[in-house]
Amino acid sequence: MLKRLIIKMRESIWFIPSFYSVLASLLSLATVLIDTTFNAEVKDYIPSYLRTSVDLAQTILGTISGALLTMTTITFSTIMVVLTMYSSQFSPRTLQTFLNAPSTQRVLGLFMGGFVYSILSLLFMRKQSITHEVISASVAVFLAVVCLAFFAYFIHKVGTSIQVSRLIRELVEDVLRTIESNQAIVNEDPVVTTNEKPSLSTDYSRVTEFKSTTFGYVQYIHFDALREWAEKNDAVIDVTTPIGSFAGTETTLATVYHQQTLPETDLSAHFKIGVERSTLQDIEYGIEKISEIGLRTLSPGINDPNTAVRCIHSLGEVLQCASRLPGGMTVTYTKENRPSLIVPRFSFKDYLYAAYSQMSFYGRQDASVLNAMLDSLLYIARARSSCEATLYDVRRISEYVWNRFDHSFFEALDTEKLVEKQQTLRLLTSAK
Numbered sequence: 001m002l003k004r005l006i007i008k009m010r011e012s013i014w015f016i017p018s019f020y021s022v023l024a025s026l027l028s029l030a031t032v033l034i035d036t037t038f039n040a041e042v043k044d045y046i047p048s049y050l051r052t053s054v055d056l057a058q059t060i061l062g063t064i065s066g067a068l069l070t071m072t073t074i075t076f077s078t079i080m081v082v083l084t085m086y087s088s089q090f091s092p093r094t095l096q097t098f099l100n101a102p103s104t105q106r107v108l109g110l111f112m113g114g115f116v117y118s119i120l121s122l123l124f125m126r127k128q129s130i131t132h133e134v135i136s137a138s139v140a141v142f143l144a145v146v147c148l149a150f151f152a153y154f155i156h157k158v159g160t161s162i163q164v165s166r167l168i169r170e171l172v173e174d175v176l177r178t179i180e181s182n183q184a185i186v187n188e189d190p191v192v193t194t195n196e197k198p199s200l201s202t203d204y205s206r207v208t209e210f211k212s213t214t215f216g217y218v219q220y221i222h223f224d225a226l227r228e229w230a231e232k233n234d235a236v237i238d239v240t241t242p243i244g245s246f247a248g249t250e251t252t253l254a255t256v257y258h259q260q261t262l263p264e265t266d267l268s269a270h271f272k273i274g275v276e277r278s279t280l281q282d283i284e285y286g287i288e289k290i291s292e293i294g295l296r297t298l299s300p301g302i303n304d305p306n307t308a309v310r311c312i313h314s315l316g317e318v319l320q321c322a323s324r325l326p327g328g329m330t331v332t333y334t335k336e337n338r339p340s341l342i343v344p345r346f347s348f349k350d351y352l353y354a355a356y357s358q359m360s361f362y363g364r365q366d367a368s369v370l371n372a373m374l375d376s377l378l379y380i381a382r383a384r385s386s387c388e389a390t391l392y393d394v395r396r397i398s399e400y401v402w403n404r405f406d407h408s409f410f411e412a413l414d415t416e417k418l419v420e421k422q423q424t425l426r427l428l429t430s431a432k
Contacts, residue, residue, distance in 0.1 A: 013100065013105060013108075015105075016102070016105035016106060016108075016109045017105060017108045017109040017112045017113075018109075019109065020106075020109030020110060020112060020113035021109070021112050021113050021116045023113060024112075024113035024114065024116040024117040024120075024143075025116055025117070025120060027117055027139070028116070028117045028120040028121045028124075028136075029120075031121060031135060031136045031139050032120075032121060032124045032136065034135060035124075035125075035130060035134040035135060035136055036124075036129070036130060039132055039134075043132075046135055048133075050135055050138040051133035051134065051135055051138070052133060052134060052135075052137045052138065053133055053134075054125060054126075054127045054130050054133075054134060055127065056137060057121075057125050057134050057136055057137035058122060058125050058127075060137040060140060060141065061118045061119075061121050061122040061125060061136065061137060061140050062118075062122055064114070064118045064140045064141070064143075064144045065115055065118035065119045065122060067144065068111055068114045068115040068118060068144065068147060069115050071111050071147065071151055072108070072111040072112060072115060075107060075108060075111060075151070075154060076108075078154075078158055079104065079108075082158055082161060082162060085162060086167075090164065090167060090293050090296060101157075101161075103153075103154075103157055104154075104157070106150070107150050107151070107153070107154040107157075110146065110147050110150050111147055111150075111151075113143075114140075114143045114144060114146075114147045117139070117140060117143060118140050118143075121136040121137075121139075121140060164293065164297075164307050164310075165310060167293070168290060168293065168310060168311060168314050169314070171286065171289050171290050171293075171314075172290065172314045172317060172318055174279050174286055175279060175283060175286030175287065175290070175318050176317075176318065176321055178279050178280065178281060178282070178283050178286055179283055179318070179321050179322055179324075179325065181281070182281065182283065182325055182345075183324065183325060185223065185330075186325060186326060186330060190332050190333045190334070190335075191330050191331070191332050191333075192330070192331050192332075192333065193326040193327075193328055193329065193330050193331075194328060194329050194331060195328045195329070196329070197238070197329050197342060198331060198339050198342070200236055200238070200257040200339075201257070203257070204235075204236065204257035204258055204259055205259055206257070206258050206259060207255060207256070207257055207258075208255070208256045208258065208262060209252045209254075209255050209256075210252070210253050210254045210255075210256065210266065210267040210268050211249070211250060211251060211252055211253065211268065212241075212247040212248065212249055212250075212251045212253050212268055212271070212273060213249070213266075213268050214249065214273055215246075215247060215248045215249055215251075215273070216246070216247065216273040216274050216275055217244060217245070217246055217247070217273065217274060217275070217276065217277045217278075218241055218242070218243055218244060218245050218246075218247055218253075218271055218272070218273055219243075219272045219273065219274045219276075219277065219278035219280060219281075219282070220243075220271075220272040220278065220280050220281055221239065221243060221270065221271055221272070221281065221343075222270040222271075222272075223332075223341065223343065225270045226239070226254070226267065226270050226341055227332050227340055227341045229265065229267070229270075230256075230340040230341055231334050231340050233258065233260070233262055233263065234258065234259065234260065235256050235257060235258035235259075235262065235340075236256070236257040236258070236338075236339050236340060236341070236342065237254050237255075237256055237267070237340070237341050237342070238254060238255040238256075238257065238342045239253070239254050239341070239342065239343045239344065240252050240253065240254060240255055240344075241253045241254075241271075242343070242344045242345065242346070243281045243282045244277050244282040244284055244285055247271075247273055253267070253268050253271050254267050254268075254271075283322060283325075283346065283351065284346055284350065284351060284354050286318070287315065287318060287319075287322075287351055287354050287355050288354055290311050290314060290315055290318070290355075291311065291315065291354065291355055291356075291358065291359055293307070293311050294307065294308035294311035294312060294359050294363075295308075295358055295359055295362055297311075298359070298362050298363045298366070298369070299362075305363070305366050305368050305369060306368075308359065308363060308366075308369055308372070309368055309369065309371075309372040311359075312359065312369070312372040312373055312375075312376050313372060313375065313376055315355045315356075315376055316375070316376030316377070316379040316380060317379075318355075319348075319351055319352060319355060319376070319380055320379060320380045320383050320385075320386075322348060322351045323348050323380060323383070323385065323386060323390045323393075324385050325345070325348070326345075326347075327345055327346055327347020327348055327349070327350065328344075328345065328347060329342055329343070329344055329345070330342075330343045330345055347393075348389075348390060348393050349393040349396070349397070352393055352394070352397040353397065356373060356397060356400075356401050359373075360373065360400075360401045360404040360405065361404060364404055364405045364406050365405075365406050365409040367409075367410045367411075367414040367418065369405075370401070370402070370405050370418055371414075371417065371418060371421070373401050374398070374401075374418065374421040374422060374425060375421070377394050377397065377398050377401075377425055378421065378424065378425055378428065380394055381394050381425060381428040381429055382428065391428070391429040391430075392429070394425070394429050395425075395426065395429035395430070398422070398425050398426075398429070402422060
């Protein structure tokens, strides 16, 4: 449950601003207590230039609260403009990249927190009950200066976020983090990768299917919880709906092989299903987002093949790292050398197809697109981690991509350069 809560908070825009608002409320309560109840005890420790009269404090708090509310409104409006631009020019799938960025949420949180502090402090700032100088206004001024600095940072953040090169890099780094986390799971000692699923029907007399309670895309699977449950109940869980797949209300998420009666537990609770796919565990979705930016730039309305070339080069780095991940079935074994969890995973050839299939079709008349694809495949083939199976997949996808392009649109110089790279790629992928 804690893991699911953390994931939900990570995907929501309200959590960090709400947390900052709660902190601001506590700070307001603390300063009000100092100004009213504990003023005599702390008066000697606070410099005189930080204390103001109640009338001046009311003026300062009222001014700051109005200014921060205006800055919050401007920030929200700016976010909406950026989201509209992301959706129209880049891809609707990239909206969460900007919206869920910690920097964006922290700026909103600071503005909202500063406003909450100012308005709450103003509520308790009453001349009839406070006859001495107070510090609430000085704290509000400090918060206003901090908010102003973060506002300048936010403007800089927006200016760099709308640069497509920065967006592509952020997407690549996001996918690389997902690859690294998947690699850590595969590298665990009890996990074995195989091309064929172990035979379980002969060893277990009972089979129970757990179906989805809702519909959407499988965003996250709590593998550790599934493994612990399987070991505890002497059962084997076969995950039949992998990460990124669409699940309906009649879709079987997992099949459990067991001998004894199972406790009344809904394993579907360990599957997080949402409206959109997520890059928390879904490598293919991260590749799809980068590829879609390239597809948008190849459309006649935008016609920016250089951005598509940049996307393809970035995909080369992602695919090179993804080539280290084994595909097929990952089987987790117990200490007694008994299988407990079976998880299907995408193979390297699946990632290659997701990266190049659509872009090779919509850019089939552009020599620069094919040239970039060959460059990215050459980069993968020349990597030290490329094994024989990786080179075989690279060779297959290179032939697939080459045949999809319409070479009648290429000039002789284009063809000469492309053929040279194609021959180099064939030589590299056939050498091992």
